[in-house]
Amino acid sequence: MTKIDNGYMQALKCRECGREYPLTANHVCEFDFGPLEVAYDYERIGRNLTRETAASRPQSMWRYRELLPVAKDPTVGLEVGYTPLVRADRLAKCLGIRELWIKNDAVNYPTLSFKDRVVSVALSRSKELGYETVACASTGNLANSVAANAAAAGLRAFVFIPADLEQGKVVNSLVYNPEVISIKGHYDEVNRLCAEIAGKYAWAFVNVNMRPYYAEGSKSMGFEIMEQLDWTVPRHTVVPMASGSLLTKIHKGYQEFIRLGLVESSPYCVHGAQATGCSPIAVAQKAGLDFFKPVKPDTIAKSLAIGTPADGFYALKVMKETGGSADDVSDDEIREGIRLLAECEGIFAETAGGVTVGVAKKLIANGSIPKDDSAVLCITGNGLKTLDAVAGHVGKAKEIRPSLREFEALLNNEEKINR
Ligand SMILES: *Cc1c(COP(=O)(O)O)cnc(C)c1O
Numbered sequence: 008m009t010k011i012d013n014g015y016m017q018a019l020k021c022r023e024c025g026r027e028y029p030l031t032a033n034h035v036c037e038f039d040f041g042p043l044e045v046a047y048d049y050e051r052i053g054r055n056l057t058r059e060t061a062a063s064r065p066q067s068m069w070r071y072r073e074l075l076p077v078a079k080d081p082t083v084g085l086e087v088g089y090t091p092l093v094r095a096d097r098l099a100k101c102l103g104i105r106e107l108w109i110k111n112d113a114v115n116y117p118t119l120s121f122k123d124r125v126v127s128v129a130l131s132r133s134k135e136l137g138y139e140t141v142a143c144a145s146t147g148n149l150a151n152s153v154a155a156n157a158a159a160a161g162l163r164a165f166v167f168i169p170a171d172l173e174q175g176k177v178v179n180s181l182v183y184n185p186e187v188i189s190i191k192g193h194y195d196e197v198n199r200l201c202a203e204i205a206g207k208y209a210w211a212f213v214n215v216n217m218r219p220y221y222a223e224g225s226k227s228m229g230f231e232i233m234e235q236l237d238w239t240v241p242r243h244t245v246v247p248m249a250s251g252s253l254l255t256k257i258h259k260g261y262q263e264f265i266r267l268g269l270v271e272s273s274p275y276c277v278h279g280a281q282a283t284g285c286s287p288i289a290v291a292q293k294a295g296l297d298f299f300k301p302v303k304p305d306t307i308a309k310s311l312a313i314g315t316p317a318d319g320f321y322a323l324k325v326m327k328e329t330g331g332s333a334d335d336v337s338d339d340e341i342r343e344g345i346r347l348l349a350e351c352e353g354i355f356a357e358t359a360g361g362v363t364v365g366v367a368k369k370l371i372a373n374g375s376i377p378k379d380d381s382a383v384l385c386i387t388g389n390g391l392k393t394l395d396a397v398a399g400h401v402g403k404a405k406e407i408r409p410s411l412r413e414f415e416a417l418l419n420n421e422e423k424i425n426r
């Protein structure tokens with residue numbers, strides 16, 4: 008990778024009052040408690056980042072590195088991203104839309120979720136800032152990614168999770184041997200404890216004091232979608248929402264490419280998806296409100312179970328600005344969404360993917376996404392990590408003795424049933 012100096016990042020900037028802060032581990036404005044966001048020198052970026060330079064680089068999220076907040080060469084997660092964008096004709100037919108694409112982060116490297124994007128940025132930046140211990144408050148996938156990437160980078164890691172997480176997600180953290188701290192409480196309580204710990208220990212908490220850098224990693228999902236659609240902005244994008252950060256950052260990514268002239272400006276809508284059992288943002292959007300009301304989560308989509316979403320306010324704003332909608336789906340509709348995606352496209356997504364497919368189906372049916380348009384669904388995690396959610400809902404294997412006679416009896420029987 009070519010050496011690029013520090014000049015693309017300018018400051019941390021308050022989203023509310025615009026005050027600027029140095030590029031340290033800091034996430035909140037001391038005047039109004041507004042969230043800090045990385046500000047860039049777009050003029051310099053524009054001189055260096057062209058379609059051709061990006062396309063000439065290795066196929067990872069770092070091909071857009073001028074727009075990602077590390078000062079020197081990234082050191083963690085060099086292989087992350089550039090996941091497939093799959094044309095999904097069979098699912099399109101099923102959902103009743105002309106053209107459909109799946110952005111498949113269920114196969115992201117190394118831990119099979121979109122969180123590898125945010126973690127590679129957060130840990131690369133943490134190392135630049137001199138941290139030796141990293142940590143996170145997680146609904147599951149973030150813990151997996153911090154644990155794995157910290158192991159590979161030789162960093163000490165603490166991951167904090169709610170005690171009721173899926174076994175698959177817990178084992179997928181433990182295997183890398185970080186400190187896994189299981190909290191008797193829901194995610195919002197885990198997060199509150201982590202904010203306290205971050206105030207006391209000099210650790211890089213990827214989604215607390217490192218949040219401005221961490222969150223920028225999500226933009227790369229949007230960058231890749233545009234490049235993979237031949238440098239255009241998709242007309243509709245459906246994004247699952249936990250804190251709401253991914254949705255706001257996909258929008259920011261689209262805006263940055265438009266601003267830099269890497270894509271032509273065209274109308275687009277960003278839509279949000281939640282589970283009914285934890286739908287503070289979707290409920291507010293449907294009621295036309297600018298603010299959400301916190302909830303206590305109760306859903307199989309545990310990766311999205313954040314009752315007090317940190318970026319909920321900004322996610323609502325993005326949907327309003329782009330003409331996007333939100334909706335939510337029940338646990339049964341989530342399982343149905345997982346099965347539809349698997350049966351139509353051969354992609355096994357976790358519960359969050361079921362949420363995205365289920366909500367897309369609703370938005371197409373109610374006209375929020377017109378049937379003759381084109382849409383991208385963001386599939387953000389892998390079904391192998393949430394087997395419990397669908398086991399018992401996917402039929403059963405047919406058991407026979409190792410005998411041709413028994414097999415043919417079974418086959419005849421099936422054909423009778425199917426006739
Ligand atoms: C974390 C996560 C999201 C969305 O997270 P945001 O907090 O809204 O950025 C979506 N899908 C999966 C599978 C996740 O783990």
Ligand SMILES: [Zn+2]
Pocket residue numbers: 021022023024025026036037038039040041
């Ligand atoms: Zn401020």
